[in-house]
Amino acid sequence: MADLTRYSVIDDKNPREIALLRGRGCTWRRCRFCDYHLDCSKDEQDNLAVNRAVLGQVTGVFGRLEVINSGSFFELDSSSIALVEQVCREKSIRDLHVESHWVYRTRIPALRARFETLGVHLHVKIGVESFDANFRERVLDKGIDETDPAAIAEQFDECCLLFGLSGQTALSMLSDIQTGLAHFDRVCVNLMVENATDVRPDADVHQLFVREIYPRFKDDPRVDILLNNTDFGVGGL
Numbered sequence: 001m002a003d004l005t006r007y008s009v010i011d012d013k014n015p016r017e018i019a020l021l022r023g024r025g026c027t028w029r030r031c032r033f034c035d036y037h038l039d040c041s042k043d044e045q046d047n048l049a050v051n052r053a054v055l056g057q058v059t060g061v062f063g064r065l066e067v068i069n070s071g072s073f074f075e076l077d078s079s080s081i082a083l084v085e086q087v088c089r090e091k092s093i094r095d096l097h098v099e100s101h102w103v104y105r106t107r108i109p110a111l112r113a114r115f116e117t118l119g120v121h122l123h124v125k126i127g128v129e130s131f132d133a134n135f136r137e138r139v140l141d142k143g144i145d146e147t148d149p150a151a152i153a154e155q156f157d158e159c160c161l162l163f164g165l166s167g168q169t170a171l172s173m174l175s176d177i178q179t180g181l182a183h184f185d186r187v188c189v190n191l192m193v194e195n196a197t198d199v200r201p202d203a204d205v206h207q208l209f210v211r212e213i214y215p216r217f218k219d220d221p222r223v224d225i226l227l228n229n230t231d232f233g234v235g236g237l
């Protein structure tokens with residue numbers, strides 16, 4: 001995965017810079033639809049070199065930075081986390097968006113406190129994919145052993161949803177977005193695309209989303225919608 005585009009600027013909703021970093025790799029690795037956890041290395045110095053090049057492009061233009069790493073922020077090496085802190089200081093970043101799997105939820109308060117000492121407000125995003133716990137765990141194997149959306153949201157500020165899968169309906173997708181907006185500050189909708197896993201996008205469900213759901217939320221400032229998983233300008237463009 002050497003040819004990924006790792007830096008971009010999102011200038012419409014919630015304007016921010018975005019950096020795709022590389023970490024040690026996702027420890028969960030079981031989500032059936034996911035192949036991006038392959039972007040990882042156990043070589044800390046190699047990761048640091050990649051991440052230094054990416055973070056070196058951050059200008060601080062919006063004072064807001066999103067850092068993702070094909071896994072959880074906690075799976076970045078400590079040297080790369082220190083580099084993120086340095087960039088926040090040097091570029092006057094006041095808001096930092098990161099991602100975390102449910103399994104790390106108890107470590108989030110300490111991470112928030114660590115960044116607060118730098119004057120940086122942390123926004124933590126969780127990949128929920130669906131609030132239908134049965135579908136989420138039996139079909140997607142997401143690894144969230146909690147069914148109550150309010151309880152899931154306790155340590156998290158934002159959530160990702162995954163649409164375009166067989167079995168989803170206009171009603172289920174609408175319900176997922178409405179639940180997300182009721183419990184989280186922001187919702188990020190991803191549409192399933194072809195990848196190296198056995199999970200295939202369902203073209204009919206995709207069309208259903210575009211026809212019936214997308215128009216209702218495309219201008220909602222709290223909803224990001226990625227019809228293609230590279231719409232933020234990072235990844236395998």
Ligand code: SF4
Nearest residue numbers: 026029030031034071
């Ligand atoms: S937690 Fe994230 S990176 Fe890990 S397998 Fe699931 S979707 Fe992929």
